[in-house]
Amino acid sequence: xxxxxxxxxxxxxxxxxxxxxxxxxxxxxxxxxxxxxxxxxxxxxxxxxxxxxxxxxxxxxxxxxxxxxxxxxxxxxxxxxxxxxxxxxxxxxxxxxxxxxxxxxxxxxxxxxxxxxxxxxxxxxxxxxxxxxxxxxxxxxxxxxxxxxxxxxxxxxxxxxxxxxxxxxxxxxxxxxxxxxxxxxxx
Numbered sequence: 587x588x589x590x591x592x593x594x595x596x597x598x599x600x601x602x603x604x605x606x607x608x609x610x611x612x613x614x615x616x617x618x619x620x621x622x623x624x625x626x627x628x629x630x631x632x633x634x635x636x637x638x639x640x641x642x643x644x645x646x647x648x649x650x651x652x653x654x655x656x657x658x659x660x661x662x663x664x665x666x667x668x669x670x671x672x673x674x675x676x677x678x679x680x681x682x683x684x685x686x687x688x689x690x691x692x693x694x695x696x697x698x699x700x701x702x703x704x705x706x707x708x709x710x711x712x713x714x715x716x717x718x719x720x721x722x723x724x725x726x727x728x729x730x731x732x733x734x735x736x737x738x739x740x741x742x743x744x745x746x747x748x749x750x751x752x753x754x755x756x757x758x759x760x761x762x763x764x765x766x767x768x769x770x771x772x773x
Contacts, residue, residue, distance in 0.1 A: 589644035591621070596639065597652045603642035605629075605674055617674040629674040637670035637677050646671055646680070647724065647734055650702075654732035661700050661728075663687060680721060681705045690725060690736060692751050697735060699725040 591600035603619040617629035619642060625633045626640065641649045646669055653669075654661055661667075661684060668681040682702040689696045704721035725736040735751040 587642075587644040589642050591642075591645060598641060598645045598649050600640075600642045600645050600672070603644065603672070603674075605643070619672050619674055621672070626672045626677060628672070628676065634677065637672075637679075640670040640672050640677060642672055650682075650724075651726065651732040651734075654726065654728075658728070658732075661732075663700075667702065678707045680707065682724075688725065690750075692735060694751075694754060697727050697729060699727050699735060701725050 588602075588604045589600055590602045591598055593599075600619075600621050602621065605617045606615075619629060620627040621636065621640070621642075622633075624636055626636045627633045639649075649669060650667060653667065663684055663686055665684045666681050667684065668679055671678055671680045682704050684700055685703050686701045688699050688701050690699055701723065702725075703723045707721075720739050720741050722734075722737040722739045724734040724738075726732045727735045737749045738746065739749075740746045
């Protein structure tokens with residue numbers, strides 16, 4: 587996955603998303619989603635009205651972290667977080683159930699997290715789940731700016747990928763600030 591876009595005060599605004607399935611000996615077709623001012627162009631060239639604050643499958647994990655930074659009170663066990671998503675074939679709204687607070691053992695020690703589990707997408711039929719878009723169950727860490735430190739992707743009953751943090755996230759340092767000169771003291 588590759589995502590390009592802009593960072594704005596409202597969060598991420600994707601401009602282009604690409605998905606390529608790479609296999610050991612060959613690669614699949616490149617699928618691209620292009621975000622225009624008022625439309626989204628899906629991989630097949632079809633254009634449709636862009637949903638407000640829509641994200642692509644890669645950027646939405648960072649947008650979730652940004653939303654949690656702005657409003658940490660929205661993270662309550664039993665609550666939900668929702669966001670529109672532009673997949674390569676359609677736009678849909680993904681909803682995560684905030685299932686639990688859990689402490690994960692990591693190479694950095696124990697880290698407190700929230701476990702977010704995605705609901706099936708609207709219109710996704712039980713028999714078609716293995717062919718549909720796959721969302722990860724994620725564990726986000728308040729102490730690491732709500733970034734995901736574990737992602738569990740399941741496709742069907744037997745296939746899954748469990749990705750876990752193995753080192754400290756590489757986050758960009760804040761830009762250096764210049765101290766403004768103080769006015770002279772009043773006499």
